[in-house]
Amino acid sequence: MLTLVALASLLVLAAVPEPSQAIVIYTGWERHALVGTEVRLSCSFFSWRWISEDVTFSWTYRPDGARDSISIFHYTGGMAYVDNKGPFRDRLEFVGNPGRRDGSILLKNLEFSDNGTFTCDAKNPPDIGGRPSSVRLLVFEKVPIQAGVITGSIVGAVLGLLLLIVVIYYLMRFLVARRVFSLSVSKHGKKKKEGSQQRQGPAPAADPAKPKASEKKKQESRKERK
Amino acid sequence: MFVLCQAESEISVRDSQPAIKRAAIMLILLAAIFALHIIGIILLLVATIDNAWWVTETLSTDVWARWIYINGMWNYTDLPTGSHYPQDYLQAVQASSVLACIFSILGIFVFVAQLFTLNKGQRFTISGVFQALACLSIMIAASIYTDRFHLDESIGSYGHCYILAWISFALTFISAVIYFVLRKKTA
Numbered sequence: 001m002l003t004l005v006a007l008a009s010l011l012v013l014a015a016v017p018e019p020s021q022a023i024v025i026y027t028g029w030e031r032h033a034l035v036g037t038e039v040r041l042s043c044s045f046f047s048w049r050w051i052s053e054d055v056t057f058s059w060t061y062r063p064d065g066a067r068d069s070i071s072i073f074h075y076t077g078g079m080a081y082v083d084n085k086g087p088f089r090d091r092l093e094f095v096g097n098p099g100r101r102d103g104s105i106l107l108k109n110l111e112f113s114d115n116g117t118f119t120c121d122a123k124n125p126p127d128i129g130g131r132p133s134s135v136r137l138l139v140f141e142k143v144p145i146q147a148g149v150i151t152g153s154i155v156g157a158v159l160g161l162l163l164l165i166v167v168i169y170y171l172m173r174f175l176v177a178r179r180v181f182s183l184s185v186s187k188h189g190k191k192k193k194e195g196s197q198q199r200q201g202p203a204p205a206a207d208p209a210k211p212k213a214s215e216k217k218k219q220e221s222r223k224e225r226k
Numbered sequence: 227m228f229v230l231c232q233a234e235s236e237i238s239v240r241d242s243q244p245a246i247k248r249a250a251i252m253l254i255l256l257a258a259i260f261a262l263h264i265i266g267i268i269l270l271l272v273a274t275i276d277n278a279w280w281v282t283e284t285l286s287t288d289v290w291a292r293w294i295y296i297n298g299m300w301n302y303t304d305l306p307t308g309s310h311y312p313q314d315y316l317q318a319v320q321a322s323s324v325l326a327c328i329f330s331i332l333g334i335f336v337f338v339a340q341l342f343t344l345n346k347g348q349r350f351t352i353s354g355v356f357q358a359l360a361c362l363s364i365m366i367a368a369s370i371y372t373d374r375f376h377l378d379e380s381i382g383s384y385g386h387c388y389i390l391a392w393i394s395f396a397l398t399f400i401s402a403v404i405y406f407v408l409r410k411k412t413a
Contacts, residue, residue, distance in 0.1 A: 145313045154321035159328070 023047045023130035027120050030136045033110055034143060040095060041135055042104040043120035047127045053078070056123045057096065057103030061088070063116040073105055087113065110139050256341070259408070262401050263337065263357070267330045269394035270364060273387045274323040279371060282382035289320045289371070315374045322367035323391070329360035330398060354405030361398040364391055 024046040033039040043057065056076040062069035072083045073092060080094040091109050096102040103122055107114065114137060121132035277288035284295040293300050307313055333356030340353065368391045376382070 144307075145317070148317065148320075150314055150317035151320040151324070154318065155324055155328070158325055 023122065023124055023127045025120060025122050025130060025133040027118075027133040027135040030138060032138050032140060032143070035110055035112060035139050035141055037110060038106060038108040039110060039137065040104055040106050041118055041120075041137070042102070043096070043122065043133070043135075044101050044103065045122040045124065045130075046101070047124040049124055049127045051099060051101065052125050054125045055098050057098065058121050059103075059105055060119045060121070061086075061116055062119070063113070066116075069117075069119065075103060107137075112139055115139050255408070259401070259404055260334075260337070262397065262404070263330070263334050263353075266357070266360075266394055266397040266401055267327070267334060269390045269397065270323075270327045270330055270360065273364070273391040273394060274327050276387050278385035278387040279391075280376050280379075280382055280388070281385035285382065286385060288385075288387060289316060289323065310378075312374060315370055319367045319371050322363045322370070326360045326363035326367065326394075326398075329356045329363060333357050333360065350405040350409045354402050354409065357398050357402035357405060361395055361402060364395050364398065368392055368395065 025043065026045065027041065027043045031039055031041065041059070043059070054077070056074070058071065058075070059073040060069040061072050070083075070086055072086055072088050073094065074081045075094065075096075075098060078098075082092050082094065083089065088107065091107060093106040093108065094104075095106045096104040101122075103120060117134050117136050119132045119134045122130075274289075277291055277293055278286050279288040281287075286293040286300075287305065290305075292303050292305050294303055295301075305311060305316065333353045336356060337350070337353040340350070368388065371388070
C-alpha cells in the first residue's frame with residue numbers, strides 16, 4: 001500500500017510541468033544625475049535556474065533622438081569587457097556581482113551628451129528567453145525641485161507640530177492630575193491618624209471616672225433603700 | 227390653598243419665559259456661527275482647488291496648473307518653470323492654502339464635538355484657535371502670491387479665486403473673534 005502511494009506521488013511530481021523559461025530583468029525606470037558626477041545603473045534578473053557559469057550581461061546605449069544603439073559593455077565567462085572606443089571610454093566601470101545576479105555598471109564624469117536610454121540584457125543558460133529592460137538617464141545642470149516636495153513637507157511639518165502640541169498638552173494634564181491626586185491622598189492619611197490619637201486621649205480619663213460614678217450611684221441607691 | 231397654587235404657577239411661568247428666550251437666542255447664535263464657519267470652509271476650498279488666481283482673456287492660472295485657450299478650446303497645461311515663476315514660492319502658496327483648508331475643517335469638527343462634551347467655560351476656545359490658524363495660513367498664501375508672481379505683467383487681472391482667498395481671510399478672522407468673544411460670555 002505504502003509503496004503504491006510512494007510511486008503515485010513520484011509520478012505526480014514528475015508530471016508537473018516545469019515553469020516557463022523566461023528570465024525577468026529589472027533595471028530602474030529613470031535615473032537623474034548632475035553633470036560631472038557619477039551614476040550607478042543597476043541591473044538584476046530573476047531566473048528559475050541556478051546561476052550558471054556562463055551567465056552573461058550586456059549593456060547597450062541609445063542616445064536621445066538617435067535610432068540605433070551601440071554596445072558598451074559585455075560580461076561573459078567570468079570576464080567583464082568594457083568598450084574602449086565609444087563615447088564611454090575610460091568612464092565605464094563594472095560594479096556588479098554576477099554571483100548575486102547583479103550586473104550594474106558605474107558611469108563617471110557625466111556629460112550632457114550622455115542623455116539617453118541604457119538597455120540591460122542578461123542571459124543565464126539554459127534560461128535565455130526574456131525581454132531586456134531599459135533605464136533612461138537624465139543629466140541635469142541643477143537638480144530640479146520635484147513637484148510637491150516642498151508643499152508636502154510644509155503641510156506635514158505643521159500638522160506634526162500641531163499633533164505634538166496636543167499630545168504634550170494632554171500629557172501635562174495627566175501628570176499634573178496624578179500629582180494632585182497623590183498629594184490629596186497623603187493629606188487624608190495624616191488627618192486620619194491625628195483623629196484616632198485624640199480619641200484615645202480622653203478615653204482612659206473617662207474610664208476611671210465611670211466606675212466611680214457607678215459606685216456613687218450604687219451607694220445612693222443603697223442609701224435610698226435604707 | 228387654591229389661591230396659593232395659582233400664584234405659584236404664575237410665578238413659575240414668568241420665570242421660565244426669559245429662560246426660553248435665552249435658550250432660543252443661544253440656539254440662533256450657534257446656528258449663525260456654524261453657518262459662517264461653513265461658508266468660510268467653502269470659500270477656502272474653492273480658492274484652493276480652482277485654478278483662477280490670475281486671469282487674462284486666454285489664460286487662467288493658479289497654484290496648481292494653467293488653463294490656456296487655444297483654437298477655441300481650453301487646454302490644461304503645467305505651470306511654467308523659470309526665474310520669473312519661482313517654484314519654491316509656488317509650493318509654499320500651495321502648502322499654505324491647503325493648510326488653511328485643513329485647519330478650518332478641523333475647526334468645524336472640533337466645534338461640533340465640543341458642543342456635546344465640554345463644560346461651559348471652555349466651549350469655543352479650540353475652534354477659535356483653529357479658525358485663527360486658518361486665517362493666518364490663507365493670509366500667508368495670498369501675500370506670498372501677491373508679492374512674488376505677476377509683478378511685471380500688465381495684461382490680466384486677479385481672478386475669482388484670489389478674491390475669494392481674501393474674503394475667506396476676512397470671514398475666518400471674524401469667525402475666530404466671535405469664538406473668542408463667546409468663550410467669555412458663556413463662562
